Amino acid sequence: MERSQLLRGVLDVAVLAVIAERDGYGYDIQRRLGEAGIDGIGEATIYGTLRRLYRSGALSSYSLPSDEGPHRRYYGITGGGRDLLAAGRVDWTEFVDAVGRLLDPSTVVPLEATTAPIPAVAHAGDLKIKELQS
Numbered sequence: 001m002e003r004s005q006l007l008r009g010v011l012d013v014a015v016l017a018v019i020a021e022r023d024g025y026g027y028d029i030q031r032r033l034g035e036a037g038i039d040g041i042g043e044a045t046i047y048g049t050l051r052r053l054y055r056s057g058a059l060s061s062y063s064l065p066s067d068e069g070p071h072r073r074y075y076g077i078t079g080g081g082r083d084l085l086a087a088g089r090v091d092w093t094e095f096v097d098a099v100g101r102l103l104d105p106s107t108v109v110p111l112e113a114t115t116a117p118i119p120a121v122a123h124a125g126d127l128k129i130k131e132l133q134s
Helices: 003-008 011-021 026-035 043-055 079-103 124-133
Strands: 059-066 069-077
Touching (some): 003 011, 011 026, 011 069, 043 059, 043 069
């Protein structure tokens, strides 16, 4: 499975976690995610996530001058964002535990041990053959 598919469901929570540590601007947040092992996220994805979280009220924003060009838009987490982050941490932990149990080879139960035998079923074609033989 492509890593990008796995990230879709958790990127919002990951971004909130990074910003909860310290406010940041787009490239800074992208870099910090990469340092945490979540790399390969494109700029458009980061900025789209920041805009969505900002519009939902999970983030606030402000501008500061930059030595390297135009002002930078910084994002900070709001109370609502902290609530989303807390809920996301619980959801993520439960999800990881469930998937971990499914993928752990020591917990795999052979299929034969969990299924009842399938009873034989007469098909309509079988009945017609029997009728013709009679």
